[in-house]
Amino acid sequence: EKIHNKKKVSFWWTMGVNQSYEATRTAEAIINICFLIKAIGKEGCGPNSLTGQCNAMGSRLYSAETCLFAGRKFNSESDRKIISDILEIQDEIIPTRATLAFNEIIEKVETKDIKGLWIIATNPMVSYPHNTLMENFNSKIDFLVVQDIYYDTETAKEADLFLPTTTSLEKEGTFINTERRLGAVQKVVEPPEGIKSDYEIILEIGKALGLNDKLKLDKWKTPKDAFNLMKAISEGMPCDITGVEYDNLKNSNGVQWPLRYKENLENDYRILFEDYNFYTENKKGKFIFEAPQEYPEIPNEQYPFYLITGRGGVGLWHTLTRTRNMPIVQHTYPKEDYLLINQQDADALKIKDEDLVLVSSKNGNCNIKVKISDEVVVGQVFISMHYNVANRLTDSLYDPYSKEPSYKYATVSIKKI
Template sequence: MDRTKADAVRSTCPYCGVGCGVLLRATGDGGLDVQGDPDHPANFGRLCSKGLALGETVGVEDRLLDPMVHGGVADWDDALQLVADRFSRTIADHGPGSVALYVSGQMLTEDYYVANKLAKGFMGTANIDTNSRLCMASTVAGHKRAFGSDTVPGTYEDLELADLIVLTGSNLAWCHPVLYQRILAARSRRPEMKIVVIDPRRTASCDGADLHLALEPGSDVALFNHLLAQIDRQGAMDRAFLAAHVDGVAEAVAAAHASDVSITGLSEADLARFVALWIGSEKVVTVFSQGVNQSTSGADKVNAILNCHLATGRIGKPGCGPFSVTGQPNAMGGREVGGLANMLACHLDLENPDHRQAVRQFWDAPQMPETAGLKAVDMFRAVGRGEIKALWIIHTNPAVSMPDSTAIAAAISGCDFTVVSDITGQTDTARLADVLLPATAWAEKDGTVTNSDRTISRQRGLLPAPGRARPDWAILAEVGRRMGWTTAFDYDNPAQIFREHAALSGIAGGFGRDFDISGMADISDADYATCKPFRWPYAARKGGRFFAEGGFFTANGKARMLPLQPRGLAAPATVDLPYRLNTGRTRDQWHTMTRSGKSVRLAAHLAEPFLEIHPGDAQRIGVDPAGLVRVHNQHGSAILRALITDRVRPGQCFAPIHWTKQTAPSGVIDCLVPGAVDPVSGQPESKAAAVMIDRFPARWYGFAVSRSGIDPDCDYWARTPTAKGWRCELAGLETPDNWEDAARRLFGQTQGSMQTLEDKQGGSFRAVLFGDRGLEAALFVSAKPVAVMRDYLAGLPDSAITGRTPVDQVDPGPTICACFGVGLNTILSAIDSRQLQSVEAIGAALQAGTNCGSCRPELAGLLASSQNREAAE
């Protein structure tokens, strides 16, 4: 046996919904060696930059190690009894609707199952929702309206078999790099494969595209209605499939013909090319993600895509179908166990009396809610109004990640009783809790997750739980027992929970539902421990694709095409709010950085919050490159570094979602996103807030590095870890009276040797502090954005006061390839000195771009810039 596999623990990556398999080995010093699992069907050994850096994120430095009650350390018995008593008393005094759970796609399926069972079956409340509401709820709604079930029809293999891949609302190259690389590898084998990207912004995914459709924000329905109308005009409808398997065809087609495609802002030539590619390609896969879902018309966008695939019968067949890719590692698993407020476990419907009775009988539950609970945005509004009086938040950070986040934080702070289960007590949300419960983290957990193509994989723990941390299922089950439901929550291990979930899925299968893994209902503990990845359904019929020959999960077995018309954005642009703000992820960070932010390698790529803004808009606003801007509307305000680029169009801008009050308090972006939601799915519109942008008139800018800590007190700061400590960007509206005193306060060092260099007239100041280990800290201040070699200074060299590398040393520059730690200057030097002419040549010389490939668009841009410079010379 290959020793690489023999001495490793097989698990799954905890980041996106690709569900990559990983091989884990403990390093002996509390760390972890992480490699891709070559046998896992999702990734076949490949990992992205975040997956490769997982071993750097497992430290216990900021872990929550003990239960905390009102800020003080408590034992488990007291903490859990308090939680059980307060929830019991609140339900008794105010009814089941007065309590709520807000859970997360970071939870394993077994954890999720127990949470849903506790809330809906025993507390009697449907007020359990998940942060997947912010990601995939519109897909769930669209699937159910069209198919009668939340079914992803296809598989990852379809991406490699397709003639045309359409990426709409999906920056697959950065957000799901392993899938993107699978597509590019397939195209290298079949160069005739085409890729179309539909996105208002030019993203890294456009680098490999044959066509980029930069449509106006929110106009997706108009585009796919136009496609459907052309499918009809050009005789591309699959009449036999429609007659046998689809209802609502005439109405949907009539609505499509009545739709106005001009609101997309796309040229006739681009529209004609898109239609020709779509209709002329036998096998089409349309991949969609947050850009489609995160909209007040998200469900309609999903159904507009589904309409086109249904109309042509391009669904469920190899290389064909609509494909939703999920944002979190277990968003699918959460949907399977009923983690959303309007669902029951195993894709059963909460408001269907037969389904409800079957689940209640299976659980032997005392009560079941008869109507859907409050979805995420409405749930926190109810918290703010005092209607929800006891709230339990598990593995998510809504005080930062929810729209209108300032109001959400205020609601949580004002709640009568708030419990937070998490791995750290340092999140913005955890700091508001009455009770903190220490949970096990990835690499300590044991259970299952489901990826975007319905593959269920085992997550296995390797590291010991630190302190007194416990698995989520065990915490939830103990509270259930303490609330009086001893038998129902008498679990000893996750395998027992998995068997129960699988058995319940057999009942769902009996109702004709899609989710059925009852073939696993009798799995032994030993077989669960060694279980290999498998794709559901796993019963009489195993795995595979859905719907190629009909068999939809509606009452009559037919799919439904919906008549749709484009709707306007929730927040129209005005004279006072003329810019359209798009939000999303960066390549190397994840959610609010509680995990990825620990990796020095990942932090080195984009170290502070930024705003992509078009050069024309930057000129009108009066902001220079690397200057700061203030983005604001009626909901909130943020200060961000200006990244001037034509990747965004005039009047549009983009900002990442990752920064928090702990990492960059003025960079929290969701405070600008209004709480407007899709009326069907309840998913917020996170891609099109109306904002104003002004130049932030900083009097001074700073950059600091330190071995120990950096404690800023200024209008703007962004702090990230380095290999030797911390680095921090700073700026302020007021200049300190004494910079030397300000520097000592910044670094918390009142003693020690300090060298300073100040130019009061020019507005510059430099200070370096020395200790027993040599350089301890350095601060650089300027009247303009500080021009120093940041990556060199992060190494705390003794020559730091110059801000530049000595002549005999090379500054690698900002990290471009996070997988192999290759910097900008290293790449530029190699291009010039070795006369490199292609991205492949850069990879051969430096390894950059040879793993996950998500840096390849940047490498191509550097090559183009170098070649343009040579041509100009």
């Protein structure tokens, strides 16, 4: 009733929703509320998922992880023909299904169904849930390639082949942020000699594998060429960008999709669904819901505490790859992680600040120092996600729809060492 009576309502959420065993249905529940109170298609209203990457939407629309380029469908003959005609490739080259999910890839490495793995710009030795599965990972796979701007990540150190790549300041391209805005990445400095961009590395390996003619790689010489191919594929789709010119994105405020061919950009900021027509056959929005599922693991006598994980501070980022060497971070944050625990629980366990404890879950264990804090409530403890600690304890439990790991939660026991 409180939100229904407001003129403008917007909902914002971060990884506490998205990294959950019911992430998809939770996000849809928020969207359902927006439908109920007509908080969609209006300025200052709507559901907003905040993700940590500048190209959050670009990767969803154009990476072909869960759909073909621009939201086209694997099982649509017309969509497949449009893509094969524009890229000038044979239909059988186009995948027939979504890519394997993160956990499925690791599981297939374990079973030897995947013998070679190429990891780009991520550090799963630390970030994979229940990451004790990643121990001795190099011995489980025949050939591990890591492509990154950092050579000292835990995963890069395991690589058989390390491919150094440029930073965003040393290359060009485009991205699409969370408000549908296409922006330009512009080269500010030249990269060190011999260092190539991700784009160049992938393109040149394709050529080295003899795929130049089969995939028509000459059509992909530059990021601008790739943009124009993706632009052509977007025609007629919700994210139609046929009216966007690559060179015009530079030094601009960016352009929100859709912008169709010969369509005038009258406003820098445009709202979708003002007419309440949606991307469905009957133009109506759909309520999607199901009964909430009970979390399969609740505290018990063996593991009596809820473990919550999350960001340890504003200066810390993911597995510390970007931030560990920054002087301000080194001076502000400890070099090792802490377990935050409420004073009442600490008293019951007879532990005090800086004591070393053994934290155990059904997935693994770790030794960690204690910090007593009123930021956590009785029965809950907190470990940040950045150091190689929390994911020794988290569950390998996944949302059934998005396959997002349930990073934020596990049940644990605590014992003073």
